[in-house]
Amino acid sequence: NTSDTLKKIKDSGAVTMGVRESSGALSFTLGDGKFAGYHVEVCDKVLRVVQKQLGLTQLTVRYQPVTSQNRIPLVQNGNVDIECGSTTNNATRQKDVAFAVTTFVEEVRIAVKANSGITSINQLNGKTVATTTGTTSVQTLRRHERANGVDFKEILGKDHADSFLLLESGRADAFVMDSQILAGAIAKSKKPSDFKIVGETLSVEPIAIVFRKDDPAFKKAVDDAIVGLMKSGELAKMYDKWFVQPIPPTQTSLNLPASVATKAAWASPNDKPMEDYAKK
Amino acid sequence: MNLDFGFVTAEYLTVFVLKGLGFSLLLTLVAMVGGIALGTVLALMRLSKQPVLSWPAAGYVNLMRSVPLVMVILWFFLLLPSGVYQQIGGQWADDNKVAISAFITFTCFEAAYYSEIIRAGIQSVPQGQSQAGAALGMRPSQTMRLVVLPQAFRNMLPVLLTQTIILFQDTSLVYAIGASDLLHAFDYARTNLGRSIEGNLLAAAVYFAICFSLSLAVRQLQKRIQVIR
Amino acid sequence: MIEIDNVSKWYGSFQVLTDCSTTIQQGEVVVVCGPSGSGKSTLIKTVNALEPIQQGDIRVAGQSITAKGTNLPQLRAKVGMVFQNFELFPHLSVTENLTLAQTNVLGRNPTDATARGLKMLDRVGLLAHKDKFPGQLSGGQQQRVAIARALSMDPIAMLFDEPTSALDPEMVGEVLDVMVQLAQEGMTMMCVTHEMGFARKVSHRVIFMDAGRIVEDCPKDDFFGRPDARSPRAREFLSKILAH
Amino acid sequence: MIEIDNVSKWYGSFQVLTDCSTTIQQGEVVVVCGPSGSGKSTLIKTVNALEPIQQGDIRVAGQSITAKGTNLPQLRAKVGMVFQNFELFPHLSVTENLTLAQTNVLGRNPTDATARGLKMLDRVGLLAHKDKFPGQLSGGQQQRVAIARALSMDPIAMLFDEPTSALDPEMVGEVLDVMVQLAQEGMTMMCVTHEMGFARKVSHRVIFMDAGRIVEDCPKDDFFGRPDARSPRAREFLSKILAH
Amino acid sequence: MSADWWQSQRELWCKDTVELTVIEGCMGKAPGVQTYLDMLLSAWGWTVAVAGIGMAVALVVGSLVGVARTTPMRGLVLLGDAWTELFRNVPLIVQLFLWFFVVPEFVPLLKQAPSVALAGVGLGFFTSARISEQVRAGIQSIPKGQWHAGLAIGLSLPQTYRHVLLPVAFRVVIPPLTSECMNVVKNSAVAFAVSVAELTLIAKQVGEETSQHTAVYAVVTLLYFVTAFSVYLLASGIAKAVQVPGVAGGGGR
Numbered sequence A: 001n002t003s004d005t006l007k008k009i010k011d012s013g014a015v016t017m018g019v020r021e022s023s024g025a026l027s028f029t030l031g032d033g034k035f036a037g038y039h040v041e042v043c044d045k046v047l048r049v050v051q052k053q054l055g056l057t058q059l060t061v062r063y064q065p066v067t068s069q070n071r072i073p074l075v076q077n078g079n080v081d082i083e084c085g086s087t088t089n090n091a092t093r094q095k096d097v098a099f100a101v102t103t104f105v106e107e108v109r110i111a112v113k114a115n116s117g118i119t120s121i122n123q124l125n126g127k128t129v130a131t132t133t134g135t136t137s138v139q140t141l142r143r144h145e146r147a148n149g150v151d152f153k154e155i156l157g158k159d160h161a162d163s164f165l166l167l168e169s170g171r172a173d174a175f176v177m178d179s180q181i182l183a184g185a186i187a188k189s190k191k192p193s194d195f196k197i198v199g200e201t202l203s204v205e206p207i208a209i210v211f212r213k214d215d216p217a218f219k220k221a222v223d224d225a226i227v228g229l230m231k232s233g234e235l236a237k238m239y240d241k242w243f244v245q246p247i248p249p250t251q252t253s254l255n256l257p258a259s260v261a262t263k264a265a266w267a268s269p270n271d272k273p274m275e276d277y278a279k280k
Numbered sequence B: 001m002n003l004d005f006g007f008v009t010a011e012y013l014t015v016f017v018l019k020g021l022g023f024s025l026l027l028t029l030v031a032m033v034g035g036i037a038l039g040t041v042l043a044l045m046r047l048s049k050q051p052v053l054s055w056p057a058a059g060y061v062n063l064m065r066s067v068p069l070v071m072v073i074l075w076f077f078l079l080l081p082s083g084v085y086q087q088i089g090g091q092w093a094d095d096n097k098v099a100i101s102a103f104i105t106f107t108c109f110e111a112a113y114y115s116e117i118i119r120a121g122i123q124s125v126p127q128g129q130s131q132a133g134a135a136l137g138m139r140p141s142q143t144m145r146l147v148v149l150p151q152a153f154r155n156m157l158p159v160l161l162t163q164t165i166i167l168f169q170d171t172s173l174v175y176a177i178g179a180s181d182l183l184h185a186f187d188y189a190r191t192n193l194g195r196s197i198e199g200n201l202l203a204a205a206v207y208f209a210i211c212f213s214l215s216l217a218v219r220q221l222q223k224r225i226q227v228i229r
Numbered sequence C, D: 001m002i003e004i005d006n007v008s009k010w011y012g013s014f015q016v017l018t019d020c021s022t023t024i025q026q027g028e029v030v031v032v033c034g035p036s037g038s039g040k041s042t043l044i045k046t047v048n049a050l051e052p053i054q055q056g057d058i059r060v061a062g063q064s065i066t067a068k069g070t071n072l073p074q075l076r077a078k079v080g081m082v083f084q085n086f087e088l089f090p091h092l093s094v095t096e097n098l099t100l101a102q103t104n105v106l107g108r109n110p111t112d113a114t115a116r117g118l119k120m121l122d123r124v125g126l127l128a129h130k131d132k133f134p135g136q137l138s139g140g141q142q143q144r145v146a147i148a149r150a151l152s153m154d155p156i157a158m159l160f161d162e163p164t165s166a167l168d169p170e171m172v173g174e175v176l177d178v179m180v181q182l183a184q185e186g187m188t189m190m191c192v193t194h195e196m197g198f199a200r201k202v203s204h205r206v207i208f209m210d211a212g213r214i215v216e217d218c219p220k221d222d223f224f225g226r227p228d229a230r231s232p233r234a235r236e237f238l239s240k241i242l243a244h
Numbered sequence E: 001m002s003a004d005w006w007q008s009q010r011e012l013w014c015k016d017t018v019e020l021t022v023i024e025g026c027m028g029k030a031p032g033v034q035t036y037l038d039m040l041l042s043a044w045g046w047t048v049a050v051a052g053i054g055m056a057v058a059l060v061v062g063s064l065v066g067v068a069r070t071t072p073m074r075g076l077v078l079l080g081d082a083w084t085e086l087f088r089n090v091p092l093i094v095q096l097f098l099w100f101f102v103v104p105e106f107v108p109l110l111k112q113a114p115s116v117a118l119a120g121v122g123l124g125f126f127t128s129a130r131i132s133e134q135v136r137a138g139i140q141s142i143p144k145g146q147w148h149a150g151l152a153i154g155l156s157l158p159q160t161y162r163h164v165l166l167p168v169a170f171r172v173v174i175p176p177l178t179s180e181c182m183n184v185v186k187n188s189a190v191a192f193a194v195s196v197a198e199l200t201l202i203a204k205q206v207g208e209e210t211s212q213h214t215a216v217y218a219v220v221t222l223l224y225f226v227t228a229f230s231v232y233l234l235a236s237g238i239a240k241a242v243q244v245p246g247v248a249g250g251g252g253r
Ligand SMILES: Nc1ncnc2c1ncn2[C@@H]1O[C@H](COP(=O)(O)OP(=O)(O)OP(=O)(O)O)[C@@H](O)[C@H]1O
Pocket: C011, C014, C016, C034, C035, C036, C037, C038, C039, C040, C041, C042, C043
């Protein structure tokens, strides 16, 4: 059976971890094949547990950088065993892959220039709004337009850095994105005080670790390990390390304490998709 | 515009720029050697009078030339199942999937471009030359190997190298499968260090310096070849 | 030695050669002439099967070029050929030009091949140029090297396709001198040329072609000496070519 | 008509022409000959300033080609030139080749230009081919069209650079015939050619060049009739070229 | 293709991008309603627009620069050489970034310029460097005798270019220019980097929203192929139309 990941790991003594080059503090590269971030550390911890469980003296962890386009296919075709990036758990994806229990709940918000006077999405009618190609925020924005009858000029950046540059250079009046991405971009900018995150939460998205579907043994192993981290309070400490303390490579801090929703996910571990959050 | 190049440290240069440059050069080299070899085969197939050889070659070349390279890179990486790497080079290949996929993709893609250049090069050798070879009793394969190809390659060397400079720039597209090439080093400044403009200015300068030197070298070579002729 | 037997050839639907027949004896020198496009080059190239024929047959030293079992490369190696544009290999030095086919086709060892090649180079008076590249030689010199290259293969017959027509007038003489000497030594030769002086001096027979047919095939004395016995087309050609 | 006065020319550090001087009178026909690379083409091209000179001066109908104010295109339009490789414009029909410069340089209206062009085409015997493209004509025909093109501009003199050396031998005659006729009608002509028959028949003077210098410049009767008065280089050249 | 396949494509492309329900007729009719097919077609339009501007700029500028580099004027040659080296030795994606984010800092007017125009012009300049090489080679492949013939009948240098050299040179360079124009179509994919909502950008977005990256990329790859191949067919038609009788390959000798 191809989807017996535990057996595969045991046989080969190696596991391939899908990581992201630049997903804010969740998963990012330090260069030279090294990766770091909240989810990378969570996965590292989880894999140590798995190693112990399998009785392996040694476990080689290979990093495979993935992009939002290829992460799902790569997990499906076996090139990646466990993806530790910033993948939103939603119903469509659940058809293709499996998610671990939610470790982080993302809130989509708005970054603007501090002196712009904008404080809410409703002030953006007729303005240019930047967001990043290949993210769910584009959909969120579109929904908002339809629901509230407002009209944004959307402009899609190639990646978060470009989207932020659109805001910085004045080509866009706002940047709508996951708040941890916004916080990271602002923290790394030359003058963080020029920007601020404002307005209501536009959408709430559970972010989780991904692996192959129909592999209950592996899912159980991963989930148990994570739940262990939640229960022991270790996960909260790790969160603090990445989202509140200064982090590499720039040694700036995001100043983003755990949200109510994130804490709730830790309190009652679950792998519910995004759609279930919206219903509330 | 206030610029801040503070991120350009010795560590940044070695870990990112040199490593990336190394990969870009390696990929260029592999794709050049492999592409020219495969391109020669394709060119010979295309010039063959046998439709069973010329048609598939023409189809392959036209297909590759009509699809963006990024798409080809994505397709090769997605469609090559993980088991294949084990077949190619065992553990080592498994550890270097991205690089191997890039090597294979670029070789196959560039072969289409090289084959067009090589075809033109072969056609630039006057027919009298192959007739002279045949008249001396050489078999067609000997004539091709000893008479036509050496001249063809000499004639097209500058064009082949110019295509290789383009190839070097194209290696930046491996970002699509998460490989770390030279451009990635500057992209890192953009995406992870918050220095977009500086990163791109640096990229422009470094690429220009490298490619311009190469193109000067090619021009020098071209002059030398013209003298021999 | 060379028997051309009712040969016809087509390029697609266009007939280039129509029922051409002639025989060249050992030691005979035959000049082929005729207007441009009349099929002279094509005919001479059919002799060593550089151009395939669709009808008729050609035998060289008794061996048919159309027979199934014939080893064409081997047969070609026995027949030397000299081209209008020399066709030396520009990427090889003079010596390498002379030895390439000897080593690769006849399987001679490099020492023997070089010895043989240089002997022939000396014969055409160019030994001093053995290390040069073709591009560094004048046209006349290149053509003499081309003759030496063909002779290095110890051919039983030589074919010439307008060997002097790409040369500066001053250099025509030096190439013709070499050809005259070859003829006088008894080489079997078939030469496409418009050098009527050469034809008069050393040829035994002249073939005149027009529109793919052999219109005249007669001893040279008849060809030049009895114009009234010639066809109108041949007479017209001769008068044009000898006029200026 | 054409005064060439102490002309020297260099390609980089290589001197192609050294102190060349001669004068061509109205109605005079001068043949220039000499070995390959001796500078014949270069010299003739300096006359209409296609090749710039670094020293000396050339005057055409009294007008200096080196003087600041000279309108070179206008001057060139007055001097017809015929090239070895014809140089018809391959993308234009025969008629368009004939009228292009008339309309664009002389400002003639298309009707006049066509009339004049076709008259000249008729003169070289090719009126029937007026709508063809150059690629569809034989070499001899192309060269005759090239002459007609030059004549359509009503030139005061004509320059020829080896007009027959790229032609099949059979076609040389038809081009020479046109040139002979031109000469006999009194056109001023400067011809680089190795057709000694033509030189004997219609030229007034022969210039012999070697290594960028004018070595001989004498009436044709002297050139051909008194070999002992010639320089050794010219004698050698003549003997080589007339030998075969 | 099987009925299943069509059904799955319908479910992918005919969905409303907000409600995610399949719409009758596959395209949004009510104002503000948009299906993924609508998005795809509009993206194809942007791709064609960027490629079209790119080709126009590349052909015009590339030809001018190529011609300049063959003239006897030293200054023009140097300028042309500099242009060519500058634009061909920096990766396209970096050039577009500079046009979009850096140059406007110095030429504020460009901040108002739409992304499509910037991307098209940037792509055009990049390609013009390559075209200038081909045009130059094409002109230089014309025998020197043709220049001389043009000048000798009294044409001025510009007239010689106009009537003698360029008509032949362009026929000679049609095949490599065709290749370059196909490259423009393919390279237009890079325009997504400067926020033009063309095929590559939309592929990324739709793939993300529908989680059907493979199916989306297949369709987008096909659209690129069709676009590039149309350019090829068009160019072949032009080549045939301008072919001169009696000249092999449509020009030169
Ligand atoms: N590959 C070819 N395809 C079609 N026609 C050809 C080909 N080669 C030669 N021909 C035609 O065959 C005819 C004979 O050509 P060939 O070269 O034998 O003439 P030739 O007598 O040698 O002329 P020349 O004196 O110009 O060398 C010509 O009409 C020529 O156009």
